[in-house]
Structure formats: C-alpha cells, structure tokens
Amino acid sequence: xxxxxxxxxxxxxxxxxxxxxxxxxxxxxxxxxxxxxxxxxxxxxxxxxxxxxxxxxxxxxxxxxxxxxxxxxxxxxxxxxxxxxxxxxxxxxxxxxxxxxxxxxxxxxxxxxxxxxxxxxxxxxxxxxxxxxxxxxxxxxxxxxxxxxxxxxxxxxxxxxxxxxxxxxxxxxxxxxxxxxxxxxxxxxxxxxxxxxxxxxxxxxxxxxxxxxxxxxxxxxxxxxxxxxxxxxxxxxxxxxxxxxxxxxxxxxxxxxxxxxxxxxxxxxxxxxxxxxxxxxxxxxxxxxxxxxxxxxxxxxxxxxxxxxxxxxxxxxxxxxxxxxxxxxxxxxxxxxxxxxxxxxxxxxxxxxxxxxxxxxxxxxxxxxxxxxxxxxxxxxxxxxxxxxxxxxxxxxxxxxxxxxxxxxxxxxxxxxxxxxxxxxxxxxxxxxxxxxxxxxxxxxxxxxxxxxxxxxxxxxxxxxxxxxxxxxxxxxxxxxxxxxxxxxxxxxxxxxxxxxxxxxxxxxxxxxxxxxxxxxxxxxxxxxxxxxxxxxxxxxxxxxxxxxxxxxxxxxxxxxxxxxxxxxxxxxxxxxxxxxxxxxxxxxxxx
Amino acid sequence: xxxxxxxxxxxxxxxxxxxxxxxxxxxxxxxxxxxxxxxxxxxxxxxxxxxxxxxxxxxxxxxxxxxxxxxxxxxxxxxxxxxxxxxxxxxxxxxxxxxxxxxxxxxxxxxxxxxxxxxxxxxxxxxxxxxxxxxxxxxxxxxxxxxxxxxxxxxxxxxxxxxxxxxxxxxxxxxxxxxxxxxxxxxxxxxxxxxxxxxxxxxxxxxxxxxxxxxxxxxxxxxxxxxxxxxxxxxxxxxxxxxxxxxxxxxxxxxxxxxxxxxxxxxxxxxxxxxxxxxxxxxxxxxxxxxxxxxxxxxxxxxxxxxxxxxxxxxxxxxxxxxxxxxxxxxxxxxx
Numbered sequence: 001x002x003x004x005x006x007x008x009x010x011x012x013x014x015x016x017x018x019x020x021x022x023x024x025x026x027x028x029x030x031x032x033x034x035x036x037x038x039x040x041x042x043x044x045x046x047x048x049x050x051x052x053x054x055x056x057x058x059x060x061x062x063x064x065x066x067x068x069x070x071x072x073x074x075x076x077x078x079x080x081x082x083x084x085x086x087x088x089x090x091x092x093x094x095x096x097x098x099x100x101x102x103x104x105x106x107x108x109x110x111x112x113x114x115x116x117x118x119x120x121x122x123x124x125x126x127x128x129x130x131x132x133x134x135x136x137x138x139x140x141x142x143x144x145x146x147x148x149x150x151x152x153x154x155x156x157x158x159x160x161x162x163x164x165x166x167x168x169x170x171x172x173x174x175x176x177x178x179x180x181x182x183x184x185x186x187x188x189x190x191x192x193x194x195x196x197x198x199x200x201x202x203x204x205x206x207x208x209x210x211x212x213x214x215x216x217x218x219x220x221x222x223x224x225x226x227x228x229x230x231x232x233x234x235x236x237x238x239x240x241x242x243x244x245x246x247x248x249x250x251x252x253x254x255x256x257x258x259x260x261x262x263x264x265x266x267x268x269x270x271x272x273x274x275x276x277x278x279x280x281x282x283x284x285x286x287x288x289x290x291x292x293x294x295x296x297x298x299x300x301x302x303x304x305x306x307x308x309x310x311x312x313x314x315x316x317x318x319x320x321x322x323x324x325x326x327x328x329x330x331x332x333x334x335x336x337x338x339x340x341x342x343x344x345x346x347x348x349x350x351x352x353x354x355x356x357x358x359x360x361x362x363x364x365x366x367x368x369x370x371x372x373x374x375x376x377x378x379x380x381x382x383x384x385x386x387x388x389x390x391x392x393x394x395x396x397x398x399x400x401x402x403x404x405x406x407x408x409x410x411x412x413x414x415x416x417x418x419x420x421x422x423x424x425x426x427x428x429x430x431x432x433x434x435x436x437x438x439x440x441x442x443x444x445x446x447x448x449x450x451x452x453x454x455x456x457x458x459x460x461x462x463x464x465x466x467x468x469x470x471x472x473x474x475x476x477x478x479x480x481x482x483x484x485x486x487x488x489x490x491x492x493x494x495x496x497x498x499x500x501x502x503x504x505x506x507x508x509x510x511x512x513x514x515x516x517x518x519x520x521x522x523x524x525x526x527x528x529x530x531x532x533x534x535x536x537x538x539x540x541x542x543x544x545x546x547x548x549x550x551x552x553x554x555x556x557x558x559x560x561x562x563x564x565x566x567x568x569x570x571x572x573x574x575x576x577x578x579x580x581x582x583x584x585x586x587x588x589x590x591x592x
Numbered sequence: 593x594x595x596x597x598x599x600x601x602x603x604x605x606x607x608x609x610x611x612x613x614x615x616x617x618x619x620x621x622x623x624x625x626x627x628x629x630x631x632x633x634x635x636x637x638x639x640x641x642x643x644x645x646x647x648x649x650x651x652x653x654x655x656x657x658x659x660x661x662x663x664x665x666x667x668x669x670x671x672x673x674x675x676x677x678x679x680x681x682x683x684x685x686x687x688x689x690x691x692x693x694x695x696x697x698x699x700x701x702x703x704x705x706x707x708x709x710x711x712x713x714x715x716x717x718x719x720x721x722x723x724x725x726x727x728x729x730x731x732x733x734x735x736x737x738x739x740x741x742x743x744x745x746x747x748x749x750x751x752x753x754x755x756x757x758x759x760x761x762x763x764x765x766x767x768x769x770x771x772x773x774x775x776x777x778x779x780x781x782x783x784x785x786x787x788x789x790x791x792x793x794x795x796x797x798x799x800x801x802x803x804x805x806x807x808x809x810x811x812x813x814x815x816x817x818x819x820x821x822x823x824x825x826x827x828x829x830x831x832x833x834x835x836x837x838x839x840x841x842x843x844x845x846x847x848x849x850x851x852x853x854x855x856x857x858x859x860x861x862x863x864x865x866x867x868x869x870x871x872x873x874x875x876x877x878x879x880x881x882x883x884x885x886x887x888x889x890x891x892x893x894x895x896x897x898x899x900x901x902x903x904x905x906x907x908x909x910x911x912x913x914x915x916x917x918x919x920x921x922x923x924x925x926x927x928x
Binding site: 073134138139140166248249251262263264265267343344345346347348359360361362534535548549550551552 | 616623624627628643644645646648650651654655657658724753755756788789790791792793795796797798799800802803804805806822823824825917918921
C-alpha cells in the first residue's frame, strides 16, 4: 500500500503530463481548424473576392452581378436551375420515402437486394444518367423507337413514345435517379428511429391508419424529411453532369459556370455565377442546420422497437413498389452496359468490345482510369485519416468549447459547397503565385501543389468531408466518454487510448468512410474538371471529354468501367470490414 | 587534337542533351488524327517528349489568351488561322520560319514579311447527313445552306457552337460573308428554328448524325468521310453556295525561354512526311504533296471554298460571337 509520501510525486507527474497533454490536444485541435481554414474558408473568400473584380483584377463592386442579372441569357439559368431542383425534389423525395418506408417499416422479402440496387446510381458519374437516357429516350433510343420497332413487328402494336428528352425533361429524369439513393438513405435512418408505444397509443385511441400516418409517422420523421428535401435540392441545383449531356438548350447555373470558365476563360463571370450558385445552397444548408438543432431525442431508454408491419396488402403494395423501382434501375444500368457494347448504335447491333479500346480518342483511356483509381485510393486513405482524427478531437476533448464549435461548423460547411465552386476556388487560391493581402504581396506557399495529384486529392477530401465527418462523429458518440476519463486518470496518454480502444472499436465506421471517399472520388466530375492537368487525365473527366467530342459509346464504356471499379472496391471494403470486425468487434457480442 | 575531339564530344553531348527535353503543344487537331500524324516525329526524334493539350478551337484560343502573362505552351499546332491572327494581335507569337516554310503556298501563311504562322491544311464546312433517317422520313438530301431552313427539316439539324468550335465559327463567318451581315443574321434566325441543339465541338454534330440522334449535322468534310468509313450511314454534302473554310496552322509561342525543341517540332510539322499525312485527311495542304485528293471530296476542292476574308473574320470574331451568343445561346429550348 503506498504511503502518502509515495503518491505525492505520482500525482504531480500525472498533473504535469495532463498539462502537456492538454496542450498537445489543443494544438492538434487548432491544427484541425487551421486545415479547414486553409482548405475551405480562404479559397471561398478568394472566389467571393474575384466575383467583385473585373477580368483585370480591378475592384468593381457588384458590377459583375449587375451584368449577370441584366443579361437575360445568363439570369434565366437561375430560374431554370431553381425549377428543375424543385421539380426533381417533388418527385424524388416521395419516391424515396415510400421506398425507405418499405425497407424499414414492412417485412417484405429481398430487402438487401432492393437496398443494394437503390444505391447503385451513386457509383456512376452523373454524366452516365444523361448518356443512358439518350439511349433510352433519345431520338434513336430504345423506348422512342419501340425497341427498334420490335414491338410493332412482333407484337403488332407500337408502344414507342417520344418524351422530348433534351431540355428540362431529361435533366429532371437524371436528377431523380441521382437524388433518389441519397434521399432514401436519409429517410431510412429517420424512419428506423421510432417508438412503437406511439403506435400502440394511436391504435388504442382508435385512430385510423391514415390519421396515424399524419399524426405519428410524419411528425416523427419531419427532420429527416427536411434533410432529404434540402440535400435533394442542393444536389440537383449544383449538378452539372446531367444537364451537360441532356440539357440541350436549357441552360442551368452549373453549365453556365463551365461555359464561362472552360469555354470563354472568363474567370470573373465564372466566380460571379459561382456565388449566385452558392447563395441558395448555403441558405438550404443553414436552414437544415437550424432545424436539426431543435431535434430532441426520439429514442429514449424506454422506447420499444417497432415491429415491421406484416399486413398482407401493405406488404404486397410495398413489395410491388420496390420491385418496380428496382426494375427501372436494372433496365437503366443494363441499357448503359448494352450501349457500351453495341458496335454502331442503332444500325449495327452486333456486340463487341470495340468501344472499350479508347483508341484514337481524347480523354486518356486506361491511363485515365488508373489515375482515377490511384487518386481515389489516396483520397480514401488521407481523407479517412484526417476526418476521423479531427472528429475524434472535436468529439472527445473536454473544454475548449469555442474552438471545438468552430471546428464543428467548419467541418459541416463543405456540405453546402458545390464541386464546381470548390474546383474553381482552388484554381484561384492555389494557382496564384502570390496572394494580395491589404496591399502586401505574400508568396503562396501552396502554389507548388497546383497541377499535381495532391490538389486533386485535397479537393476530394474537402468535397466529401462533411458526410464522412458526420459518420465518424456518430460512431464516436456511441463510445462512452468514460474511456477517456479512465485512461486520463490512469495516466495513459490519449493517443494510446485512441489507437488501442477508440480506433479499433470504430473500425466499421472507418472502413465505411474510406469506401465513401473512394466511390465518390471515382465518380465525381464537377470538382476535378477544372483541376486535372494534361499529365494526369482522369476517368470521369474523360467521360465528359469524349461526350463533348461526340464519342458517346466510348463515354458510356468508360462510365461502365467506373461503375465496375466501384463495385469491386465496395466488395473489397466489405470483405476487409468483415475480417476486421471479426477481430475487433467481438467485444460487442455477449459472451456465451 | 585530343582536346578538340573532347570539345567536339562535349558540344555533341550538350546539343544532344539540349534536345532531350519536352515540348508542350497546344492543338485543336482531331483526337483520331494526332496519333497518326505524330508517328513520324516520334521515329525521328525519340528523345523529345511531346505533351499535348487538345481541345476544341475556341477553348484552345481562350486558354492561350488567358495565359498571356505567363504562357505555358511552346508551340501551337493545327489551330485555326483566324484564332492565330487574334493571338498574334495580342503579341503572343514569335515569328519563326521553319525549314520548309518557303514551300508553303502564299495563301496558306501569314502575309507579313516575317510570317508568324504557317498553314498545314484547309478544312471546310460539310453537312453530315444520315441517309437512313432521311430515307425513313422520305426527305431529299439537302444540297445547300438554303435547304437547311426548309420547314421539313425542323428539329433535325445540329450545329456546333461557334464560341467553342472552330468549325462552328467558320460556318457562321462564311454565311455572314456570303449573304452580308443583315441577311446573314436573318438566315441564322431561320436556321435556329430547325436546330435541335448546338454542340461544344465541331465533330459532335457529325457523330450525332452517325447515331441518328440528329439527321443533319453541320460539321466538316473529314469527319463525315471518316464516319462513313466506320460503317455509319453518313453522306457528306458540301453546300452548293460554297463551303466556309479555315486553315489549320502552326506557330511558335513568344515566351522568355524558347526551347530549341519547339523549333525542331515546327520544322517537322511542315516537312513533307508530315504534310503527306495531312493529305490523307484533307483535300488541300500547305503545299502540294502529290497525294491524291481523299475520296469523297470534290475533285477540285478550291472551287468549293468561298472567297474567305480572314482579316475581316479575325477582326470581327469577338463581335460575331457576342452577337451569336446573345441571339441563340440564351434561348431555352428551341420551340417544338
């Protein structure tokens, strides 16, 4: 038993190490804030600054915005963007709601299959949705021609329809496919969190099922619903891949930025349109944040999980609904694959791998594909490390409230930033040899990474940061803060606890974050299209370039390759996760 | 003697070393032409690495102009002469006469005493018409610009956006020169009624016609003949009124450090070997090569080409593009 004299030095040793550990934590937290300031705040400030200057860098105040809003050719794009976003959300969120409801509240079979398939569109660049729609509904599309006259020849009736794809119809269709999986994900999380006792009470009070739906189910998911609406609005408002392919003469903001910057190298106007694009997005983001704050815990210790509904008619309806949506997605993906294999659509339907050769063609072919895979791997590794560690510092530190809150807000901010705007801001921020600050010219320390792989990785890290950060935070919240308290009182440095306890326990979340970074980096076009250099062609950009040149079948082929890489990656991540959880997650099972 | 030998060796080494570098080439040539063209350069100069930035004419032009303060490109290869004139006016070209420069026809090079650019080929407007689709609709082959505005072709015509595409610009410029500005814009207004979409590149309308997504694509001769070879049902029509045309030309970019490799590249790009390859794609080249006119082109291509005022086109390019964008780019979908 230690005497009083023995414990005294021990205590001072502990408090000393605590003191230095606190400082180390504070320094790391500060570093996390600093990285977000450099990667998010400063580039955005730069783009705002450029929108207030003319092409020669002379301060012009709001003149660019005035030009923008008085030029009908440009400002109609704003209304067009708002219109397609609203229309898409009106269709995609209800569809996603019913789908998510079926997966969470009913006990239909094949749930895993339905969920997996619904996620599939996330694996492809949005350009593919447009390209595939052309093959389905374009003038020579399968549907438009009634499967090349097959129906009228064989079955004697002609079901062919021309939906007038090019323009808003095409954009809205593509965006529905694009936003559906994301809205569905958010809504299924919201629908899962419920208390069966509410339904029992409603039943006991004799409320009809419709009434129960409107008084119990809907209020219970209103925050999730709002999130789904905001995310869907932001996604279509800022997407550029689909409008580029099927937009025809229907201009939207995102394609305007591309045309201004790539087509006319008019950076000032590009920055101006970016700010116009940014404003509604930031508004939607702030609204969502504000409302989410008011959300109180629905699940308390006494909650009873809701048993999925087994009423036969409900099951049948939801099963049919999910089957229909899945069938649609299968036809969609199948068409993309078919189109990439057909020799000369629609005149020579024999199959060949001709379009997978990428010979005599822009874009970079298989070099581009391997660059994309490398970039996605780097983004996954670097992104996961930075995201998880900063989430840990923010979630598991004590004190330093304002620093942590700042870091939290900055970590959520990228959610509101469209890829195109990040890309453009990065050109301005990283390509400038010097920064002008209050009349001083400061040499840009980051200028070196411009035109390299590093800036592409950085751009992906920021673009997909928030969702990963949220995943990490959620996983960390499930870990009791006692771990930190105990190790602190035992004099174990926090980094040891981090590597021995926190990280292993959160492994499934960490793998999931890595996968998210990988899959999205493979598929993204918008953020990297301004930043890739001639030395480092990328697969998703190649899709855009080949489409520009009119090589649509090879563009479809490259998209198919991107989807395949992502399917393989998903399986590898799943396998790794299963192996690792076997070793690190046994604590969560009861000893038997 | 030994010393002299050593010195000679050293010089040889140095010069060899100096040529073992790389050139950055900005080009608007077609993606399927570049590998074929560059083959003979790679054989002759295996030690020089050539890097390409390839895009449509408008994009390459805009990129060059945007980089004015800090030019990246060493050489421009196969860019529209109208664009090169604009770039020359911006003071971005260094006059350099390549080895075979004297052979180039006077009408194919910069008129200045010390020419800044040399043409390698002339490319001209051609309509890519999908004969299967036209046959299905029982419509005749259009033969002229005037035919394209006929109501029966409504929604069937695709043309390149002149702001990004060189082919688009030379066509618009030819129409304005043939009809005069007032009538020219009136014609384009009428044509707009029949257009289904304006594309980013000059080759896309032809490729769209090849898949039947468009019936008539306003594009250029080479593209249509190439698509037909691939098995697409494309007939290339050279309009009765005459084709708009432009030269694809080369130039040296003015920058602080002009690499010797850049000049090596330009010498090669005007050599007979290179010129013979250009002659496989185009009816007219910088100087006669003795190669036959490629199948599908008019027998006397120079008669098909309009009298083109390059000076006028270069001077008015910005103004024409601004007017075009105002008239047609801002409109939402064309009325059905």
